[in-house]
Amino acid sequence: MAELEGLEFGKSDFVLLDEVTMEQFMENLKLRFEKGRIYTYIGEVVVSVNPYREMDIYGKDTIDAYRGRELYENPPHLYAVSDAAYKAMKRRAKDTCIVISGESGAGKTEASKYIMQYIAAITNPSQRAEVESVKNVLLKSNCVLEAFGNAKTNRNDNSSRFGKYMDINFNFNGDPTGGHINNYLLEKSRVVQQQEGERNFHSFYQLLRGGSEEMLASFHLQKDPALYVYTREGAAATTSNNDRVSHKAVMSALEVIGFSAEEISSVYQILATILLLGNIQFETDGESVRIEGLDAVNHISELTLTDPDSVSKSLLYRTVATGGGDVIEKGHSEQDACFGRDAFAKALYERLFGWIVSRINSIIEVKDYNPVLHGKNTVIGVLDIYGFEIFDNNSFEQFCINYCNEKLQQLFIELILRQEQGEYQREGITWQHIDYFNNQIIVDLVEQQHKGIISILDEACLTVGKVTDTVCLDSMDSKLAQHPHYTSRKLSPTDKSMDFQKHFRIRHYAGDVTYSVEGFLDKNKDLLFQDFKRLMFNSANPVLKEMWPDGQLSITEVTKRPQTAATLFKNSIVALVDKLACKEPYYVRCIKPNEMKSPVLFDDARCQHQVAYLGLLENVMVRRAGFAYRQPYARFLQRYKMTCEYTWPNHLMDSDRDAVEAIITQHGFQDDVAYGHTKLFVRTPRSLFTLEQERAALIPILVLFLQKVWRGALARLRCRRMRAIYAIMGCYKRYKVKAHFWEVERSFANVRTMGDYGKSVKWPTPPAALSQFHSITVMLHRRWWARQIVKNIPPSDMLEVRAKVAALTALNGERKDWGVGRAWERDYLANVRDCPQTSSTFIRASKDLKNRDGYSQVVFSGFCRKMNRFNKSSDRALLVTDKYVYKLEPKKEYKVLKRLPLDAFTGVSVTSGVDQMVALHTSSQDDVLMCLQRGQLCPNQDRVGELVGALVDHFTRIRKGPLPVKVCPSALQLHMRGKPKSVGVETKPGQTMADFKKSRDGFILLVPAN
Ligand SMILES: Nc1ncnc2c1ncn2[C@@H]1O[C@H](COP(=O)(O)OP(=O)(O)O)[C@@H](O)[C@H]1O
């Protein structure tokens, strides 16, 4: 109930009337109309009064104000019901439909356009291109359909002469994905004839007034509707339509929708053909019939890409199949020819219209829709169908149209009045029954099998022989004489408003309509000679050919009687009602305030009449007594259980009904609801809105809660995975370590028995974690291995081994040759193999020395060339013992020339070369410089390494002190009597043995070349 307008505008919902009487209803309706409030609610039904003026209530601001709002939050508007229908569809995945009803000129088509615009404006916020194009085609299709399906009537300058039901398909997102248009009974008789003051369809005038010069010339047309029989009547009619502007708009709309250039030109060629056809006249000399002037025929054949002879032939003859299966050509009478021509023109237009609709449908149909992938596809249908009509002369079309309105009223009664009351009864809600007029009886009058008017018409059409309209009227009179809603002059002879043999009257729910039976049978039969169908099917224009698939049949095949126009229409309306009945309906009830198209005139009687026949008062009564909203307990609970502590997340009560009661009581809505057997009924939408609002506020919290739980679940899952990964990694690492151990164990298991104690065994590559362990084990093995080797050395060799080890360490790889490969004999002077002549002498001398000086061990002895302090070199013998170092004179029986205690020596210097020079450094800086000489044993081998090794070993092992060894890559440095000297090495050709020579800063050792 809209409560936002001031009281000066009357009641915005008729439900709020103080008393539900016709007077109060009309007073309110009039007040609102005069105040420019054209919309008023009856609950969710919108009552709309045609303002006949531009209203500033359809702009973007208004759309924004209504978007997503509840019905009663804003003043009544079409947008509010559109939004309600859209919301119902989106929230509850319900198919909905908006049924717009009202008589001709009441504003149905305008309303349907505003509804479409609103839906287009509020959908597709992300501006997806494919959705935009669907919306665009849906909106543009209006313009095209109006051009071809609307005409000026005496009621309405832009009267829809066809019924339109448009389904808009939505995806789960609520964005339009496509649509489908159903069209109903185009009033095609208008193509060839119009009532006084009316026009043919807009499209003809648009072509003639708006078409370019070249276009019209190519169609052999002139720019004047008065020149054409079919448009002559309406040529002078003043209308609010600007045909020229509209023509442009339609052309561009066709293009935007997706019609190809060929298709567009075919459309206009067909229109031109119809205009030219209308001007064809026949003449007769009493026997045969001819066409007056053959130009038109040629033009028609040119426009339809058919053979001109065939065109004339189909206009003048018809092919009939004789009983024997032969085919003969039968010439038309002049009257038949005219009838044939008009029928052809009507059929051309009807098929053109049908083709345009189907072409639009093929463009906007939902393609590649997979409900599994895309979710439920929901639909909003918008029905804008011709309203109830009463003209001065009402014919077959009005009969059909008014029947259709009866059906829709029946649907309204069904859904709003009967079902509603039925439901209260079923649910055991206390309810006072409200009477309303049920028009089922009129529906039956028209459509009942065998007895109804349509059946009688069909029967008359089936009867062979001359059955005229009047015979048919007689048949109706006799069969329907008792029907309270049917009468005719024959049945009420005093009623002079009807003619004998011409009129019958139906008392429709919306008023009495007198129909003229003239032409009923022809229109119902809707006869079109097969020759025209074949002519069109054989056209070289593929668009035309497509419109006439039934022209393919040969004359002998077309014996079956087609269904009559009335039956076809009835079937399509029944299908439409079925389609609407399964959707959630929203109603817009349009009222026409006056017959003058005046924005200020409120014709009380006309309006009251409409209010009465639309059943609006009953609607208010039912609504007032009723409940706006109902839902099964389980669904209600599901939707609102979060708004109550007793029901969230699950209730512990005996039934869902009790749980729903808990929600209602908590919110204090006890007085606004009723509890049915299976459903909860809510009287005012406001209560529901409060619940909706609360729900909307809670949803984010629930979403957060769900997100929290889900994120936690995800994190735990991830954590478990990580742990598993680490467990696997740990196992694998342990395995790698163990595998390495096993491999080492396997490789080295037998090294004890191997000849090389495993020196040749390849170490397996260790995992990174074991690199330190690896180097330790490698070292361990080396040590063990060395121990095994050393263990096997006989004690007598130990001294030599030790000396070699000491030399190895001391020389540190810097001296090329250090004699490691040979046996180290140490005491060469005493060695008979080395010094065969002198050894015995030396042995004697050394014995004396030993006795005298008390040394216990000879560390080294050998000949050498020595530099003395007078810079003279001479051959001497060197004896190193564990106590002293002796310089001996070999020529004088090894007389001691000099004796130095071993302690006096502080270091040794040698060169890195192969020379045998050695400098023994002393603490008194009076170093000993010499060049070792070789004896017989090893004439070419090095003795420097042995001397160094023996000295270093002795110092480190026995004296427990270091003896630094310096290996000089170039000149050797030493001191003599405290003075620094440098000793280089030079090769000298012709030198037989190494000898020193004085140099500028010391000495040079000259060595023999080679
Ligand atoms: N909401 C409206 N605002 C302004 N004019 C309107 C409105 N509704 C209808 N009309 C006027 O009334 C005319 C007839 O309306 P229309 O919708 O064609 O009637 P119907 O389809 O019911 O026969 C329109 O051409 C327009 O001039």
Ligand SMILES: [Mg+2]
């Ligand atoms: Mg209309």
